Amino acid sequence: MQYEGVLRKMQTEIGSPIQYYMLFENDFLNVNQVLDKQLQIDFLKHQCLNCGLDKPIFRQGFCKSCFFEIPATGDWIMRPELSTAHLDKEDRDLAYEKKVQLQPHIVYLANSSNIKVGVTRKSQIPTRWIDQGAHEAIEIVEVPNRYLAGITEVALKDHIGDKTNWRKMLTNNADDEDLVTWRNNLKKYIPEEAAAYFIESNSETNLEFPVLAYPSKVKSLNLDKTPSFTSKLKGIKGQYLIFEDNTVFNVRSNEGYYVALTIK
Known part of the structure; x- marks a missing residue:
């Protein structure tokens, strides 16, 4: 076939x-x-x-x-803290940027090779975690736009990693972690602008790969x-x-x- x-x-x-x-x-x-x-x-x-x-x-x-031309590859994709649609400022295509940036976003913890912090649109949960090979993950903050998610991720990166070791992920060499405890311990580092969006009472999601x-x-x-x-x-x-x-x-x-x- x-x-x-x-x-x-x-x-x-x-x-x-x-x-x-x-x-x-x-x-x-x-x-x-x-x-x-x-x-x-x-x-x-x-x-x-x-x-x-x-x-x-x-x-x-x-x-x-x-x-280098299309709006779907602007710098704000990889660096959400650079998002400007909430200010009505265009990068490459304001209509596209408003559509993507001005919707609920999640800041999360995922464990694939180690615990890392990340950002994704709410509509991409749990797809984003699956794509990263995470066997467990949890939401920390749900905010109304990409900019707030970005500045939250930047603040948390001072206290936890934001990269996946893909070799370690593929050899399945990662320990289980208590992500609820990690979430609660990181709460104090969330920027003031996003503090009200902290998620208090959720549990982690576990994923099984084929x-x-x-x-x-x-x-x-x-x-x-x-x-x-x-x-x-x-x-x-x-x-x-x-x-x-x-x-x-x-x-x-x-x-x-x-x-x-x-x-x-």
Whole structure:
């Protein structure tokens, strides 16, 4: 069986375990059904997720010119504290920025390789946690816009990390933590502007990933260097495919790559 199309971030559905889907133009694949089967990945060309042209991918699935022009890749995406739509100030496209920035946002703690603080739109819970490979997570603050979430994250980063060790996450080498205690201990560091939005009485969410075997160590598949790859799929965690030879493939970091997937 073969599927062909441009790679995009896998879609997910909460469950025990989480269900993963690759969506193509005229078809989709439930990736869970490929577990313990041989999967061949062949890189055919690039296809920018914005202009659709066969141009080298620069970042986030976009060619270089699109990345520096479209509103979906503004600096405020990675640094929410730079959001300005609440001030009616435009970065690249004010209508788009208002649509994304002026909606409820969550500041959260997630544990994938270690406890980290992060920001996402409320509508992206628990998808954001799944994409990060977090086995447990909890909301700290729910605010009405992206700016308030951003300044809260910046304040909390002085007291807790904001990065995931992807190698540690993929080897499943992370201890369980009491996230309620962590949330309560961090309350005093929340900026005054966001203090009223602190969430007092929630519990952590636990997530189960479809993994038959974790790698003892990891080596990353680079399609530019290895345009054809075949191995048995042993798991899916975060946005990674895990193969039995310890190779891992980050689907999200390969958005914009047009591939053929063959299930053997």
